[in-house]
Amino acid sequence: MDATLTTHNLTRRFGKLTAVDALTLSVPQGAVYGFLGPNGAGKTTTIRLALGLIRPTIGEVLLFGQPLRRRRLQSLRRVGALVEGPSLYPHLSGRDNLEVTRRLTDVTKAQRDRALALVDLEDDADRPVRTYSLGMKQRLALALALMGEPELLILDEPTNGLDPAGIREIRELICTLPQEHGITVFLSSHLLAEIEQVATHIGIIQQGHLIFEGTLDALHAQNEPQLVLEVDKPQSAKEVLHAYGWKVRGNGGHSLTLAVNGAADVARINMQLVQSGVNIYNLNLQQPTLEDIFLAVTQA
Amino acid sequence: MAMIYQSLSAETLKLKHTLAFWLALVAPLSMVVLECGMWFDMNTRVAPPEVDSWLWYGQMIYVFWGLLIMPLFVTLETALVGQLEHAQDHWKHLYALPVPRGFIYGMKQFSGMLLIGISCLVLPFLTALGGLFLRWARPAVELTGPIPWFMLFKYSLAIYLGAWLIITIQTWISQRWKSFVVACAAGVLFTIAGVFVINADWGQYWPWAIAGVIGNEFTKNTLLVPQLLVGSIGGVVMAFFAGWDVARQDVL
Numbered sequence: 001m002d003a004t005l006t007t008h009n010l011t012r013r014f015g016k017l018t019a020v021d022a023l024t025l026s027v028p029q030g031a032v033y034g035f036l037g038p039n040g041a042g043k044t045t046t047i048r049l050a051l052g053l054i055r056p057t058i059g060e061v062l063l064f065g066q067p068l069r070r071r072r073l074q075s076l077r078r079v080g081a082l083v084e085g086p087s088l089y090p091h092l093s094g095r096d097n098l099e100v101t102r103r104l105t106d107v108t109k110a111q112r113d114r115a116l117a118l119v120d121l122e123d124d125a126d127r128p129v130r131t132y133s134l135g136m137k138q139r140l141a142l143a144l145a146l147m148g149e150p151e152l153l154i155l156d157e158p159t160n161g162l163d164p165a166g167i168r169e170i171r172e173l174i175c176t177l178p179q180e181h182g183i184t185v186f187l188s189s190h191l192l193a194e195i196e197q198v199a200t201h202i203g204i205i206q207q208g209h210l211i212f213e214g215t216l217d218a219l220h221a222q223n224e225p226q227l228v229l230e231v232d233k234p235q236s237a238k239e240v241l242h243a244y245g246w247k248v249r250g251n252g253g254h255s256l257t258l259a260v261n262g263a264a265d266v267a268r269i270n271m272q273l274v275q276s277g278v279n280i281y282n283l284n285l286q287q288p289t290l291e292d293i294f295l296a297v298t299q300a
Numbered sequence: 301m302a303m304i305y306q307s308l309s310a311e312t313l314k315l316k317h318t319l320a321f322w323l324a325l326v327a328p329l330s331m332v333v334l335e336c337g338m339w340f341d342m343n344t345r346v347a348p349p350e351v352d353s354w355l356w357y358g359q360m361i362y363v364f365w366g367l368l369i370m371p372l373f374v375t376l377e378t379a380l381v382g383q384l385e386h387a388q389d390h391w392k393h394l395y396a397l398p399v400p401r402g403f404i405y406g407m408k409q410f411s412g413m414l415l416i417g418i419s420c421l422v423l424p425f426l427t428a429l430g431g432l433f434l435r436w437a438r439p440a441v442e443l444t445g446p447i448p449w450f451m452l453f454k455y456s457l458a459i460y461l462g463a464w465l466i467i468t469i470q471t472w473i474s475q476r477w478k479s480f481v482v483a484c485a486a487g488v489l490f491t492i493a494g495v496f497v498i499n500a501d502w503g504q505y506w507p508w509a510i511a512g513v514i515g516n517e518f519t520k521n522t523l524l525v526p527q528l529l530v531g532s533i534g535g536v537v538m539a540f541f542a543g544w545d546v547a548r549q550d551v552l
Contacts, residue, residue, distance in 0.1 A: 051396040053551040076398040087393035089384065091317045103310035104399050144393070 002029045002065070004152045004184040005050055010059035011208075012045055019045040021208035022059070027152075027186050027201070030178050034199030034216075035188040036290075038298055042208040043188045044084065047156045050186070051081055063152070077106070080150035082158055086141030090130035094121055094140050097129055098147055107148050115147040119173065135166030142173065146183075153177060154186045159194060167194060174198050196290040206298050216290075223293045224259040227266055230282035231256065231273065240276040241269065260285070307403065311411040320380040324415040327373040328365070328423040335361045336430040345442045351519050353442045354431060358452055359518035361427050366459045367512025371494065373419065374463060374470050375487025378412045382474030382483060391551050401547035405475065409539050412471045413464070420460040424452035455518050462510040462528050464535025466490075469507060472542035476549070505530050 005027040012020045020042040027033045037043045048054045050061050052072050061068040063075035088097050098112045116125050119139040129137065138158060145153055155174075159167045175198050177183040189195050195202070202219050204212040212219060231237040234254050241248045241258065246269065248258045260266060266285055273280055288296070315321045339346055339357065347356030385391055385408070394404050428447045435443040466487075474483035490508045497503030504513050504524075510531040514524055 048392070048551065051392075053392055053395055055550065073398045073400065076396065079396075081393075081396045083392045083396065085389065087388050087390045089314060089388065089390075092314070096313060096316070100310045100313055101393075101397065103306045103313065104394075104397055104404075 003027060003062070004029050004031075004064060005033075005154075005186055006062040006065075007046070007050070008060050008062070010046070010049060010061060011057050012042075012049055012054065013057045018208050020049065020056075020205075023205070023208065023210050025203050025210055025213055027184060029184050030182070031201045032174065032178060032185040032187060032199045033201045033203060034195035035186060035203050035205065036192065036195060036294055037188075037205035039190075041205045041298075043205060044156055045208075046205065047081075047083055047154055047186075047188060050154060051079070051083065052076065053083070077148070078151045079154060080145035080148055080152070081154040081156075082141050082145045083154075083156045085160065086137045086144075088129045088137055088140060088144075091128060093126045093128055094132070094136075094143075095125040097140060098144060101144055101147065105148055111149060112147055115143040118146060119143040120169075134161050135163065135169065138162060138166065138170065139173075142170070149181075150183060152184045152186065156188045157190065158187070159189060159191055167191070171198055192291040192294055193289070202290075204294065204297055211297060219290070219293060220287065223288050223296065224261060226286050226288060226292075227258050227260045227269065228282075228284040228286060229256045229258070229269075229273075229280060230254050232279040232281070236276070237273055237278045240273060240278060244269075244272050254281070303403075307399075307407045308410060311407050312414070314384055315381075315411065315415070318380070318384065320377055320384070320415060323373070323377055323380070324418040325422060327369060327377075328419045328426050331361060331365045331369045331423070332426040332430040335364070336434055339434050339441050340438055343438050343440050345440065347442070352445055352448075354445050354448050355451065355519045357431055357434075357441075357443060358427060358448060358455070359515070361423075361430075362455050362459060362515035362518050363512055365423065365511075366462070366515035367494065367498070367509065368491065370416075370419075370459065370463055370511050371466055371487065371491040371508045374412075374416055374466050375484055375491065377415050378467065378470040378474045379480050379483035379487070381408065381412050381415070381471070383480055385475070386478045386480075395551050402543040405543045405546045406539070408475060409468065409471050409542070412467055416463065416467055417460060420456045423456050424449070427452055451518065451521065455515060458514050458523060458528060459511045461535075462514045462531030465507040465510065465531045465538055466535075468535045468538035468542060472538065472545070475542075475546055507531070507534070 003026040007023050007025050010020055010023040023046060035043055049056055052068050064078060066075055068075055098115065102112045116122050119142050121139055121143060124136060159170050171194055174185055177185055199216055201215055203210055231254055234250060234256055237256060238248050246258050248256050251257055266283060270280060270283060347353040395401055431443045431447065434441050470487050473486050477483065494506050494509035497506050498509045498512065503509055504527060510527045513527050517524055
C-alpha cells in the first residue's frame with residue numbers, strides 16, 4: 001500500500017521543549033490509523049505539522065508522496081481535517097457554516113449537501129449552530145472535513161465531550177469511510193477502546209517519539225496474553241511460580257497475574273501449583289486490550 | 301477573480317446576524333444623533349456668521365466622526381471581526397484549507413474595510429437627514445440652504461481613505477492577538493493619544509488623528525493630501541506587512 005501521510009525525522013521544538021522528536025511515521029492508503037499517546041505526547045503538534053499549521057524545526061511531512069512545504073495547496077486539496085474541537089460559527093446555520101468553507105474552496109453545493117446527508121444533519125441544517133447539541137456540532141465539523149471529498153481525513157479527538165451514543169455514531173461513521181468512500185483516516189484519540197474498534201493500524205507516541213507503529217494485529221502479537229489466577233494461598237503460589245521461573249504480579253487479595261505464552265503454559269502452571277499444594281479457584285487467560293498494551297508500553 | 305468574489309462572499313456571509321454588521325449602521329447614526337441633539341438643544345444659529353450653517357454642521361459631525369467616533373468604531377469593529385475567528389479557534393480550520401494564508405488574511409482585512417466603508421457611505425445620508433430634521437424642527441439653527449451633497453461625500457470618502465492605516469493596524473492587532481481586550485485597549489489608548497497630539501506638527505500624521513485632521517478642513521474645502529496619502533498608502537503598506545506577518549505565524 002502507498003503511504004498517504006509520511007513524516008521523516010519530523011521535529012518541532014518550542015523553546016527548550018521538544019514537542020515532536022525525530023518522528024518518522026507512515027499512514028498506508030485505506031487505513032484507519034489510530035494515533036495514540038498520553039497527554040502532552042505530541043499528538044496535536046504532529047497533526048498541526050501534518051496540516052502545515054506549524055512548521056517543523058527539522059524534518060518534513062509528505063502528503064501523497066509530495067513534500068507539504070513545497071506543494072501545500074495541492075496536497076491540502078486532498079485532505080479534510082478536524083483539529084481538536086469543532087470550529088463553527090454559532091450565529092450561522094449548519095448549512096451556512098459549510099457554505100462559508102465551500103465558497104473558499106472548489107467544493108460544489110451538491111458536495112456540501114452530500115456531506116450534510118452523510119452526517120445525518122439534513123433536517124437540522126437550517127437551524128443556528130448555537131442551538132445544536134455537542135454531538136451535532138461534532139458531526140457538523142466532520143461534515144466540514146468531509147465536504148471536499150478528501151482522500152485523507154485527519155481527526156484530532158473527534159469524540160471529545162460526546163456521550164456514548166454520540167461516540168458510537170462517530171465510530172460507525174469512521175468505520176464506513178475507508179470501505180464506502182475510499183478515505184484514509186488518521187485518528188488521534190484518548191479513547192483506546194474506540195480506537196481498538198476502528199483502527200487497522202496503530203502509532204503510539206510518547207514524549208515526541210514514536211514508540212510503536214504497525215497493524216493492530218502486530219501490536220497484539222508483540223504482547224503476551226496474561227493469566228489471572230485466583231488461589232487459596234497467594235504467597236505460597238507466588239513463591240512456587242517464582243521457583244519455576246515465572247514472573248508473577250500480585251493483584252491484591254487472592255489474585256495473581258503472570259504473562260504466559262498460550263494455553264500450554266496455563267496447563268503447566270495449573271499442574272505446578274496443584275502439585276505444590278496450592279488450590280486454584282479460577283484460571284483466566286486474557287488477551288491484553290489496547291488499553292493494557294498502551295499502558296504497558298507508555299509506562300515502561 | 302472568481303476566487304476573490306467567492307472569498308468575499310464567504311466573508312460577508314460570516315457577518316450575517318452579527319453585531320459587527322449592525323454596528324456599521326449604528327456608529328454613524330449615533331454620531332449624527334449626538335450632533336443633532338446638541339443643535340436641537342441650542343435652538344439658535346450655531347455656525348459663525350461668515351460660514352454656511354450646512355458646512356458648519358457638516359464639519360462638526362465630520363471632525364468628531366474622524367477624530368473620536370470613527371477610530372473607536374474601527375477599534376470595536378475590527379475587534380469584533382477578529383473575534384469571529386478567535387472565539388471558536390477558526391484559524392486552524394481556515395489555514396488548513398487549500399487557500400493561501402495571505403489571501404485568507406486579505407479577505408479578513410477587506411471585511412473590516414467593507415464594514416467601515418458602509419459606515420462612511422451611510423454617514424452623508426444620515427448627516428443630510430439630521431440636517432433636514434433640524435431645518436424642520438429648529439428653524440432657528442438656519443439650515444436653510446441646499447444640502448452640500450458633494451462636500452458630504454467628498455469628505456466622507458477622504459476620511460475613509462485617511463483611516464485605512466488605522467483600519468489595517470487595528471485589523472492586524474485583532475487578528476494577531478486572540479484577546480478582545482488587547483485589540484480594544486490598543487485602539488482606545490491610541491485614539492485618546494490622538495486627541496492630545498493633534499495640535500503638534502507631527503500629530504497631524506498620528507494614524508488615529510489623520511481622519512479627524514482631514515475632517516477639520518470641511519468648511520475650508522481643502523484636502524490635506526500628505527495626510528491623505530499617509531493614511532491611504534500607509535494602509536496599503538500596512539495591509540501587506542500584516543498579511544506577510546500573519547501568514548508566517550504558527551497556528552497553535
